[in-house]
Amino acid sequence: MKRRTLLKAAAAAPFVPTNFAIAQPANARTLVFVPQANLTLLDPIFTTAQPTVHHGYAIYDLLFGVTSKLEPRPQMAEGFTLSDDGRTYMIKLRPGLKFHNGEPVRAQDCAPSLARWAARETLGLTMWQYVDSCTAQDDSTIKIVLKRPIPMFIEAIARGGASVAFMMPEHVAKTDPFKQITDTTGSGPYRFVSNEYVSGARVVYARFDGYVPRQEPAEWMVGGKVAHFERIEWKVIPDSATAAAALQNGEVDWYEQVQPDLVPLLKKSASVQLGYHNPTGYNGVLRFNHLHAPFNNVAVRRAVMMAVNPADYMASVTAGDESAYITCKSVFPCGSKYGREIPTDALQGNIAKARQMLEASGYKGEKTVVLSPTDLTTVGPFGDVTYDILKKIGMNVELVATDWGSVVQRRASRESVEKGGWSVIHTWRPSSIGYTPVEHSQIRGLGPNAWFGWYKDEEMEVLTRRFVEATEQAERDEMILQIQTRAFDQVPYVPIGTFQIRSAYRKSLVGMVEGTAPYFWNVRRA
Numbered sequence: 274m275k276r277r278t279l280l281k282a283a284a285a286a287p288f289v290p291t292n293f294a295i296a297q298p299a300n301a302r303t304l305v306f307v308p309q310a311n312l313t314l315l316d317p318i319f320t321t322a323q324p325t326v327h328h329g330y331a332i333y334d335l336l337f338g339v340t341s342k343l344e345p346r347p348q349m350a351e352g353f354t355l356s357d358d359g360r361t362y363m364i365k366l367r368p369g370l371k372f373h374n375g376e377p378v379r380a381q382d383c384a385p386s387l388a389r390w391a392a393r394e395t396l397g398l399t400m401w402q403y404v405d406s407c408t409a410q411d412d413s414t415i416k417i418v419l420k421r422p423i424p425m426f427i428e429a430i431a432r433g434g435a436s437v438a439f440m441m442p443e444h445v446a447k448t449d450p451f452k453q454i455t456d457t458t459g460s461g462p463y464r465f466v467s468n469e470y471v472s473g474a475r476v477v478y479a480r481f482d483g484y485v486p487r488q489e490p491a492e493w494m495v496g497g498k499v500a501h502f503e504r505i506e507w508k509v510i511p512d513s514a515t516a517a518a519a520l521q522n523g524e525v526d527w528y529e530q531v532q533p534d535l536v537p538l539l540k541k542s543a544s545v546q547l548g549y550h551n552p553t554g555y556n557g558v559l560r561f562n563h564l565h566a567p568f569n570n571v572a573v574r575r576a577v578m579m580a581v582n583p584a585d586y587m588a589s590v591t592a593g594d595e596s597a598y599i600t601c602k603s604v605f606p607c608g609s610k611y612g613r614e615i616p617t618d619a620l621q622g623n624i625a626k627a628r629q630m631l632e633a634s635g636y637k638g639e640k641t642v643v644l645s646p647t648d649l650t651t652v653g654p655f656g657d658v659t660y661d662i663l664k665k666i667g668m669n670v671e672l673v674a675t676d677w678g679s680v681v682q683r684r685a686s687r688e689s690v691e692k693g694g695w696s697v698i699h700t701w702r703p704s705s706i707g708y709t710p711v712e713h714s715q716i717r718g719l720g721p722n723a724w725f726g727w728y729k730d731e732e733m734e735v736l737t738r739r740f741v742e743a744t745e746q747a748e749r750d751e752m753i754l755q756i757q758t759r760a761f762d763q764v765p766y767v768p769i770g771t772f773q774i775r776s777a778y779r780k781s782l783v784g785m786v787e788g789t790a791p792y793f794w795n796v797r798r799a
Contacts, residue, residue, distance in 0.1 A: 313678035321435035332459035333439035337431035338494025345431035359422030380409035385446035396712035434712035476507035493788035501797035533592035557769035572634035574764035582622025589654035655699035
């Protein structure tokens with residue numbers, strides 16, 4: 274295992290400004306934020322795209338959330354009771370909850386919200402296999418009856434996964450989970466200002482004065498979410514140097530994801546504070562489309578994994594800073610409870626051996642399309658590395674470099690590459706949503722309901738169920754070993770390391786809550 278300190282700054286690099294129309298200066302009542310990429314979809318259940326999930330945190334709230342220790346805590350819920358047989362949860366809503374349209378939040382809204390989330394989210398799909406019913410006992414009480422006791426049930430709906438169990442009005446929550454919602458009414462500290470939304474340029478949120486924060490201090494997803502700013506304005510600035518210049522000049526307040534080679538420059542600025550986008554780190558993902566050739570052939574997938582050297586990928590998104598990443602032969606986050614290396618011949622970076630494996634696989638020269646975002650600097654470089662690897666081992670490969678919004682839209686296609694589909698995509702997954710096999714969407718074998726790439730593996734699902742149902746830690750540990758062994762044998766995806774992403778904001782901002790996303794509550798001007 275290659276272990277390094279993840280919390281050190283990147284090595285020095287030059288700053289080269291470019292011409293771009295930057296945001297207008299912020300005023301005392303408005304927070305100006307530069308998101309990692311454009312917000313193209315507004316439904317945080319329909320897609321797992323990070324800008325959409327972050328949009329969700331601004332306008333929605335959760336029944337339960339988790340602290341920095343991943344401990345579940347009530348948020349919209351006042352609390353819950355559990356029957357003696359461990360099967361029936363009665364979740365009580367706290368008083369005073371309102372939607373942005375002035376209507377009260379009821380259990381009739383929350384029950385279908387949970388069900389819609391569970392129909393799309395990998396963790397929710399698993400939990401809902403054990404749900405007998407999820408209904409409103411009365412306006413303020415949700416009743417959930419399980420088929421058998423599942424100790425991690427509340428933790429699961431609190432933590433969520435790539436998407437989060439946001440609560441929506443009943444008529445919205447009953448939207449087909451495979452269709453996008455058209456109504457963005459939430460009950461969170463901010464409301465979406467739809468008539469000021471310009472995709473590719475601006476997203477606006479206004480403080481919701483009807484929101485009643487909890488009394489506890491804010492920590493990660495939970496606690497007192499106090500909206501100090503009247504408005505939050507997202508300014509989409511694709512060029513990273515321009516965004517950094519705007520931050521230094523005070524024209525924006527918060528730059529969500531700083532390109533690694535700009536970190537040294539911003540560290541020298543007397544007016545800028547550097548933080549961590551997610552203190553738990555991010556796990557790089559090389560994902561195959563399992564529906565079509567050539568990656569419906571496991572032997573081809575194994576050949577690619579043989580050619581991969583994770584350190585090459587990590588260097589590409591950390592400006593070569595070896596202190597900013599970890600590599601290990603584990604599908605779970607390096608250094609986490611289950612992030613243990615297993616014996617495997619994979620991930621050697623051996624091009625010659627990979628070429629031999631590809632020749633023996635039956636590969637017939639099928640075209641391979643690698644999608645790569647040009648405006649997401651913590652993902653885009655992965656595509657360049659993969660393109661180079663695939664060319665070297667003898668594959669017929671095309672690199673399609675486009676904006677992240679287009680990648681998000683195209684990755685939903687289940688067609689072949691000849692009909693506009695894809696073969697390989699890259700992303701990263703926060704460590705906080707990959708600690709167990711249940712929410713680890715890239716190894717789940719759910720077929721049509723799986724994460725993009727639609728990996729199907731009934732044996733993996735059996736092993737995951739055994740993990741969920743295990744009552745002893747020794748049994749869970751054994752399931753983890755079998756799951757890891759299965760993942761490296763069947764190659765649903767290739768793990769390419771864990772790294773840190775830096776965030777930056779004006780020192781005039783105080784009260785920042787670092788966690789799994791950019792949270793817009795509690796932050797204020799000093």
